[in-house]
Amino acid sequence: MINLMTGLKERVAGTKPRERHLLLCGGVPCLSLGCRQVKEAVMRELDNYKLSGEIELLEAGCIGNCRLGPTLIVYPEGVVYRRLTVENAKEIIEGHVLGGRLLEHLLHRDDLTNEIQRRREDMPFYRKQQRLVLRNCGVIPPHIESYMSNQGYAALAKALTELSPGQVIEEILRSGLRGRGGGGFPTGRKWQAAREAEGPRKYVICNGDEGDPGAFMDRSIMEGDPHSVLEGMILAGYAVGAGQGYIYVRAEYPLAVRRLEDAIAEARKALLLGNNILRQGFSFDVEIRVGAGAFVCGEETALISSVEGTRGDPSPRPPFPVSKGVWGCPTVINNVETLANIPPIILNGGEWFSRIGTESSKGTKVFALAGKIRHSGLVEVPMGTTLREVIFEIAGGIPDNKEFKAAQTGGPSGGCLTTGHLDLPLDYESLREAGSIIGSGGLIVMDEDTCMVDVARYFSGFNRQESCGKCTTCRIGTKRMLEILEKIAGGRGTEEDLARLESLAELLRNASLCGLGRSAPNPVLSTLRHFRDEYLAHIREKRCPAGVCPDLTRHVIREERCRGCGLCHNICPAGAISKEGRTFRIDPDKCVDCSACVRECPFEAVRGRKRRKELTRA
Amino acid sequence: MKRTAIKRKEKYQELDGVLEKYKGRKGVLIKALSEAQEMYGFLSREVLIHIACELDVPLSEVTSVVSFYSLFKTEPSGRCHIEICSGTACYVKGMQDLLETLEEEINIKPGEVTGDGRFGLSTVNCVGACSAAPVVKIGDELIGDVDSKRLKQLLGKYGHD
Ligand SMILES: Cc1cc2nc3c(=O)[nH]c(=O)nc-3n(C[C@H](O)[C@H](O)[C@H](O)COP(=O)(O)O)c2cc1C
Numbered sequence: 113m114i115n116l117m118t119g120l121k122e123r124v125a126g127t128k129p130r131e132r133h134l135l136l137c138g139g140v141p142c143l144s145l146g147c148r149q150v151k152e153a154v155m156r157e158l159d160n161y162k163l164s165g166e167i168e169l170l171e172a173g174c175i176g177n178c179r180l181g182p183t184l185i186v187y188p189e190g191v192v193y194r195r196l197t198v199e200n201a202k203e204i205i206e207g208h209v210l211g212g213r214l215l216e217h218l219l220h221r222d223d224l225t226n227e228i229q230r231r232r233e234d235m236p237f238y239r240k241q242q243r244l245v246l247r248n249c250g251v252i253p254p255h256i257e258s259y260m261s262n263q264g265y266a267a268l269a270k271a272l273t274e275l276s277p278g279q280v281i282e283e284i285l286r287s288g289l290r291g292r293g294g295g296g297f298p299t300g301r302k303w304q305a306a307r308e309a310e311g312p313r314k315y316v317i318c319n320g321d322e323g324d325p326g327a328f329m330d331r332s333i334m335e336g337d338p339h340s341v342l343e344g345m346i347l348a349g350y351a352v353g354a355g356q357g358y359i360y361v362r363a364e365y366p367l368a369v370r371r372l373e374d375a376i377a378e379a380r381k382a383l384l385l386g387n388n389i390l391r392q393g394f395s396f397d398v399e400i401r402v403g404a405g406a407f408v409c410g411e412e413t414a415l416i417s418s419v420e421g422t423r424g425d426p427s428p429r430p431p432f433p434v435s436k437g438v439w440g441c442p443t444v445i446n447n448v449e450t451l452a453n454i455p456p457i458i459l460n461g462g463e464w465f466s467r468i469g470t471e472s473s474k475g476t477k478v479f480a481l482a483g484k485i486r487h488s489g490l491v492e493v494p495m496g497t498t499l500r501e502v503i504f505e506i507a508g509g510i511p512d513n514k515e516f517k518a519a520q521t522g523g524p525s526g527g528c529l530t531t532g533h534l535d536l537p538l539d540y541e542s543l544r545e546a547g548s549i550i551g552s553g554g555l556i557v558m559d560e561d562t563c564m565v566d567v568a569r570y571f572s573g574f575n576r577q578e579s580c581g582k583c584t585t586c587r588i589g590t591k592r593m594l595e596i597l598e599k600i601a602g603g604r605g606t607e608e609d610l611a612r613l614e615s616l617a618e619l620l621r622n623a624s625l626c627g628l629g630r631s632a633p634n635p636v637l638s639t640l641r642h643f644r645d646e647y648l649a650h651i652r653e654k655r656c657p658a659g660v661c662p663d664l665t666r667h668v669i670r671e672e673r674c675r676g677c678g679l680c681h682n683i684c685p686a687g688a689i690s691k692e693g694r695t696f697r698i699d700p701d702k703c704v705d706c707s708a709c710v711r712e713c714p715f716e717a718v719r720g721r722k723r724r725k726e727l728t729r730a
Numbered sequence: 731m732k733r734t735a736i737k738r739k740e741k742y743q744e745l746d747g748v749l750e751k752y753k754g755r756k757g758v759l760i761k762a763l764s765e766a767q768e769m770y771g772f773l774s775r776e777v778l779i780h781i782a783c784e785l786d787v788p789l790s791e792v793t794s795v796v797s798f799y800s801l802f803k804t805e806p807s808g809r810c811h812i813e814i815c816s817g818t819a820c821y822v823k824g825m826q827d828l829l830e831t832l833e834e835e836i837n838i839k840p841g842e843v844t845g846d847g848r849f850g851l852s853t854v855n856c857v858g859a860c861s862a863a864p865v866v867k868i869g870d871e872l873i874g875d876v877d878s879k880r881l882k883q884l885l886g887k888y889g890h891d
Contacts, residue, residue, distance in 0.1 A: 141862040144874030178861030325856035326818035363764070363801050364857050404760055404799030407855065421757035422791070423798040439756070480860060482819035488861035523818065556818045556860075570821055574855075580798070716878075727826060729816055729853045730841030 116269045116390055124256050124382050132167055132209075135185040137250055139174025139332060140367060141489075146197070147182035153201035154184065161205060173336015173371075175250030177237050178489035180220055190231040193218040223486055223508045237487050240506045242468070244476050245329075245452045246492045249336035254371050256378040259339040265384060267458035268343050271350055272392040275458070280351040281307060284454070286462030288474035293319055293410075293447030294525065294551045296473075296540040302444060305434040306352040309442035314354035316345050316396075317419065317438065317445045320361040320368065321403055323410035324523030325574065327554030329478040329490055330448035334361065334368035337452065338375035342398060344451030346384065347458060349396040352444050357398040358419050363405055372400055407524070407578035408628050412445045414580070425582050426626035447552070449478055469495035473539035477553055483520075484559040486511045493538075500534040503557060514559035518642070522551025524571045524578070525631035527638025528564070547638045549631075563660035564643040565650055569597040570727065571635035577729055579628060586629030589620040593636060600647060601661045603654040610640065610647060659719065666700045667709065673717035680709035680718060735783075742780050745769060749784045759787060759795055763802060772803040800855075807850030808843045810888045812868050817856030819863040824877075828864060829853075831878040835885060848889060 136151050151171065158164045175183055180194035186208055193204060193215065200218060207213045220229050222236075232238045243249075252258035259265070271280050285300030306314060318341060322330040334341060345357045361369050376398055379385040387395045401419050408414045409424040416438050418424040437443020453475060457465045466474050473495035479502060482488045486508035493502060499519060503509060510516050518528040527548035529536065536542050543550050558567070576590040593616050599605045617633030624630045640647060649655045656664040669680070674695035681689045681696055688702035689709060698709070698718075710720035739746070748765045752758040762781055767773050773796060782789040796802045814820075814828050829840065832851060836844050843850045859865045862874025866881065868888050876884070 140857070140872065141859045141874060144859045144862045144865055144872040181862070322858065323855075324818075325816070326860055327856075328858035328860050331858040364854060401757075402761070402764065403801075404764060405801035405855065406799050418760065419757060421759040421761070421795075423795055425798075482860035482863060483822045488819075488863075520818065554818070554860075556822060558822060562822060567822075570818070578855075727816060727821070727853075728829075728840045729855075730839075 116273060116392075117266060120265060120269065120382060120384075120390065121260060124260055124378070130166075130168065131188045133187050134167060134169045134209075135187065136169060136171050137173075137175040137181055137183040138171035139178070139181070139250070139335065140328070141174070141178040142181035142183065143367075145181045149198050150182045150184070150196045150201060153198040154205065157201045157205040161210065163205070163209070167209065170253045172251060172253055173249045174332040174490060175232075176246065176332075176490040177232075177235070177487055179487045185232075190233070192220060192230065192232060192235075194220045237489075237491075237506055237508070240501065241492050242476050242494050243492045244456055244468075245333065245340075245449055245478055246490060247337075247456070248340065249332055249490070252337075254336055254338055254375065256339060256375070256382060259337070263459060264339055264455075265343055265382075267455035268346055268350075268384065269390065271347055271458055272390055272394060277307065277351045277353060280347060280458065283458055283462040284351070287457045287465035288462070288469075289450065289453055289457060289465065290473065290540065291447055292449035292453070292477070292552065294522070294549065296550070299446065299450055302434060302446070303348065303351050305432075306354075306442050306444045309435045311435075311440075311442040313356070313439075313441045314352055315438045315441055315443040316348045316352065316354045316357040317415065317433075317443055318345055318357065318359040318451055319410065319412070319415060319445055319447045320359055320365075321410035321415060322362060322365070322448070322552065323407040323578075324525075324552050324554040326480070326482060326520070326523055326556045327552045328480045328482075329553055331365050331368050332490055333448050333452050333478075334359075334365070335371045338368075338371045339379065340452040340455055341372070341448055342375055342379055342385070344446075344454035345398060346389065346396050347454050348444055348446065348451065350394055352442070354444070355395055355397070357396065358401050358438070359398060360401045360403060360409070360415055360419060362403040362409075369400060369402055376400070406580070407574070408580045408626070411626050411628060413626065415445065416443065423580075425580055426628070428625060449553070470537060470539045472541050477538065477550065479538075479553045479555045481507050481555050481557065483556040484510055484514065484562070485557040495539045496537040498535050498537055499529055502538065502555070503534075507557075510557065510559050512559075514561065516557070517560050517562055518558045518564065518567075520548075520556040520558065520567065520635070521554065522549035522634070523554050524574045525549060525627065525634055526551045526554075527634050528558075528567070528642060530642045532642075547634075547641055549634070561658055561660070563601075563656050563658035564639040564646050565597065565601050565656070566658075566660045568636045568639045569594065569601055572597050572632070573727055573729070575628065575632040579632075583623075583625035583629065585620060585623040586625065586632065589616055589624070589629065590632050592616055593620075593633065597636070600650050601656075602663045603650065603661075605647075605651045607648075607651055609651070610644075613640065665719075667698050667703050667705065667707070668719050669696050669698055669709075670717050670719055671695050673715050675715055675717070677714070679712045679714070683708045683712045738776070738780055738783075742777070745777070745780065746784065749781065752785060759785065759792065760799070763792075763796060767802060772806045774804070806843070807852075808848050810848060810868065811850045811852070812866065813852050813854045813857075814840070815855075815857050815859070815863070815865040815867070816853040817858075817860055817863070817865075819860035820856075820865055823863040825864040827878055828866065828876065828881055831881050832885075835882060849885075 290296040414424040414426040433443040478492045572594040
């Protein structure tokens with residue numbers, strides 16, 4: 113194995129970055145906040161000072177703490193400069209790189225203590241994480257030489273020289289790894305079944321569809337550490353005896369597609385893909401298949417149809433893909449994060465992995481935090497970490513002095529967790545008991561300004577739109593559910609409607625063809641279970657407590673924004689606005705909902721009764 | 731060959747370059763359609779017929795695939811195409827305000843094109859930049875942390891032809 117690695121390292125021999133180098137976060141959120149422009153500005157400054165030959169500027173994948181983006185890390189000190197703009201490039205090069213001065217105003221300060229946190233290790237956001245899957249994300253550039261300098265492909269070399277396919281599967285079984293795509297099926301058992309299945313050829317598919325609108329860990333892994341996914345796939349291929357792999361990536365992730373293409377080309381060149389890998393007699397190649405915008409294609413049978421180039425219609429199981437998958441051949445389908453777990457397991461042993469996490473859920477889980485949370489981004493923690501630790505200790509809690517209301521996990525197939533669940537250990541079983549699922553790990557945090565009826569309506573609208581229409585239960589059931597929720601949100605609901613929702617949910621769960629329909633009621637049932645009072649307020653009092661549902665919300669002036677200028681008072685034709693202390697107030701009995709004040713206010717302080725109804729998706 | 735077929739062949743020479751590599755291969759229809767859309771911006775009926783003929787797939791199958799996937803467009807968009815992300819994080823952080831702003835400013839709803847053909851608008855299920863929500867995509871550029879004011883500025887910036 114040592115010889116193999118040396119030979120391999122010679123083939124990809126890259127230069128190690130010098131001690132002094134700069135690392136820029138090139139994740140998609142940072143890109144959307146202008147990191148490209150910052151990068152160009154830094155390169156210009158390096159040129160200016162004739163430093164380009166000396167100091168390398170590397171672009172890594174997502175560093176995870178998106179609130180800090182765009183971010184530049186100066187090595188060897190590891191100092192993190194955050195929220196950069198083009199203007200900051202000059203001062204960093206002049207001040208820090210040349211002058212050796214720390215630029216305090218560009219450093220992150222603790223949300224509570226205001227203490228300066230210079231390096232990643234100083235931030236609670238990173239200190240409390242255990243980064244196995246994200247070991248390379250945002251740490252190294254997504255290229256083969258960097259990957260290899262961090263033990264990359266050592267697991268593959270070990271497997272090909274020291275382990276039989278059966279032993280690889282045993283190691284995975286021992287690790288207790290379960291699928292990270294939502295279902296939580298034991299990966300080792302899946303591989304074993306595919307190994308034992310009969311077929312002329314076998315396939316490995318990496319599911320990179322990441323359909324949950326609010327999850328982005330798979331994207332970050334594919335972009336930030338594509339080789340870990342490839343290595344996991346090759347190992348899977350070796351274990352089950354497959355010769356061909358497909359990575360199915362959603363079209364909305366063009367950067368992931370590009371990074372994977374580059375990685376595949378690098379791996380082929382290094383004899384890590386293709387015929388006779390590392391001259392050990394095993395052949396395996398990988399092709400990318402790009403989706404075209406259909407949530408149901410994340411479901412494994414639909415995904416197989418899509419890989420075959422047709423409509424992504426799901427089909428009944430059994431037969432399961434492990435016996436009849438792509439082109440009717442035995443196929444292993446695993447999620448991106450599942451596969452990224454494989455190399456460290458093979459390298460360190462299943463035993464090592466099984467010591468992380470809880471009794472039934474081994475290893476770590478990456479959560480994608482977004483919504484009303486201070487530090488949105490990627491957080492990887494051992495399974496069994498509590499929701500409170502993730503939201504409050506790692507991600508800094510809720511911004512703007514608002515109250516935590518709920519965390520939605522599992523997206524359109526999941527449910528919500530409330531204040532009562534804050535001390536719940538996050539793992540497959542306890543989330544299921546709480547009426548949600550761990551899902552892919554998307555975790556959207558909601559505060560007091562979020563209406564749970566509206567959230568249920570949002571997900572029902574999503575499921576209705578994404579229902580493929582093949583089975584009637586799902587096609588019509590999701591539509592009826594949405595209609596009832598719209599009725600309730602519009603103040604026309606009755607208490608019988610709640611019972612109707614529950615019986616529809618039952619029907620969808622039992623009679624739908626695939627997981628989309630079967631799990632579509634989850635967001636509704638879970639909000640009904642935990643926030644029934646809020647539904648009842650909409651029904652009995654015709655009131656939306658969070659002030660979101662347009663038909664049940666009156667005009668209000670947001671105190672925190674009102675500057676007391678009085679323009680609204682002057683324009684109001686109904687004389688409904690009067691001064692109250694420093695700010696103004698609208699008398700709901702006099703207000704005629706004309707919205708003149710909304711348009712007049714220069715500070716966007718008046719929250720109007722919105723005309724909007726259903727979210728039009730097109 | 732019929733005259734119309736000859737004319738079609740001439741018109742779609744560029745596309746044929748792409749289709750050539752897919753001929754006789756399994757499972758490539760989605761790829762071929764994506765590349766054609768990339769080339770022309772949308773998939774006209776004529777393009778679909780051409781693809782069906784060249785790849786020897788029934789037109790009914792081609793259209794069934796096109797209508798299944800939301801990314802395939804059969805109508806042209808505006809010269810500047812705006813996508814508003816409708817993922818959960820973007821929804822919670824006010825993407826509907828952005829849709830309203832666009833309706834007020836340029837009188838356009840998702841799925842429509844402005845009268846002057848300048849802007850087209852659609853929603854997208856999630857671009858995975860949830861931590862910078864709400865997110866807007868204009869052409870190929872992704873812009874995060876957008877509010878109504880910023881969106882209006884962007885309209886000005888991208889609105890010139
Ligand atoms: C409607 C629906 C959507 C799904 N979307 C995804 C997805 O986007 N990504 C994913 O990995 N799995 C998704 N799954 C789960 C897959 O069907 C499959 O179980 C998974 O890819 C298996 O990989 P794992 O065992 O590694 O988790 C979805 C399932 C359903 C029912």
